[in-house]
Amino acid sequence: DAMVIQNPRYQVTQFGKPVTLSCSQTLNHNVMYWYQQKSSQAPKLLFHYYDKDFNNEADTPDNFQSRRPNTSFCFLDIRSPGLGDAAMYLCATSRVSGANVLTFGAGSRLTVL
Amino acid sequence: SQKIEQNSEALNIQEGKTATLTCNYTNYSPAYLQWYRQDPGRGPVFLLLIRENEKEKRKERLKVTFDTTLKQSLFHITASQPADSATYLCALRRYGGSQGNLIFGKGTKLSVKP
Numbered sequence: 001d002a003m004v005i006q007n008p009r010y011q012v013t014q015f016g017k018p019v020t021l022s023c024s025q026t027l028n029h030n031v032m033y034w035y036q037q038k039s040s041q042a043p044k045l046l047f048h049y050y051d052k053d054f055n056n057e058a059d060t061p062d063n064f065q066s067r068r069p070n071t072s073f074c075f076l077d078i079r080s081p082g083l084g085d086a087a088m089y090l091c092a093t094s095r096v097s098g099a100n101v102l103t104f105g106a107g108s109r110l111t112v113l
Numbered sequence: 114s115q116k117i118e119q120n121s122e123a124l125n126i127q128e129g130k131t132a133t134l135t136c137n138y139t140n141y142s143p144a145y146l147q148w149y150r151q152d153p154g155r156g157p158v159f160l161l162l163i164r165e166n167e168k169e170k171r172k173e174r175l176k177v178t179f180d181t182t183l184k185q186s187l188f189h190i191t192a193s194q195p196a197d198s199a200t201y202l203c204a205l206r207r208y209g210g211s212q213g214n215l216i217f218g219k220g221t222k223l224s225v226k227p
Contacts, residue, residue: 004156006156035217040122040219040220041219042117042202042216042217042218042219042220043157043202043217045215045216088154090156090157091156092156098144098145099145099147099162099206100145100206100215101147101159101162102149102157102159102204102215103159104156104157104158105156106155106156107154107155107156109154
């Protein structure tokens with residue numbers, strides 16, 4: 001089945017130790033997104049790629065970076081995780097369309113010690 | 114500033130009853146409104162989309178209404194079942210703008226008791 005796969009599902013890191021989360025998709029969607037979701041809060045858009053074009057949200061900290069080496073893969077790099085970065089990180093994809101319906105992966109839960 | 118509010122953090126109902134969840138928004142003129150279901154520890158799953166020129170949309174036991182005058186959407190689950198227990202998120206996309214401007218509410222956690 002076509003889907004969005006995130007790895008790892010659970011990531012534990014130490015304060016300040018860089019982390020990379022990965023996302024792959026078999027849907028051939030043009031757009032890939034990274035959302036951050038903290039407990040009982042709304043998913044918050046960090047950035048998205050429209051094909052190779054990177055779009056950063058104005059309030060996304062510099063500590064968060066992303067790479068999209070090809071259509072299928074997208075990575076989220078957290079350069080120096082702080083305790084406040086502990087969250088669920090959700091990757092999503094969509095076609096280019098007016099409706100912009102998102103297909104999400106299962107998420108990567110980050111714990112910072 | 115633009116806001117999306119979902120009426121309550123939690124809603125508890127008895128099996129078989131109709132669950133009604135509310136999504137209100139301010140300072141938006143959305144072209145579309147979407148509802149997603151999120152189970153604990155999982156990503157949201159798309160359920161329904163309604164356009165601004167549609168009053169109502171149905172899918173099996175689900176019904177969504179969209180009142181652009183009241184700036185409100187209602188999400189109904191009829192004949193609710195314990196398996197419907199989850200958090201339900203509404204999401205809005207404005208006219209125009211970049212592809213990335215889909216904004217979510219915090220969600221309402223629905224618990225259906227047998």
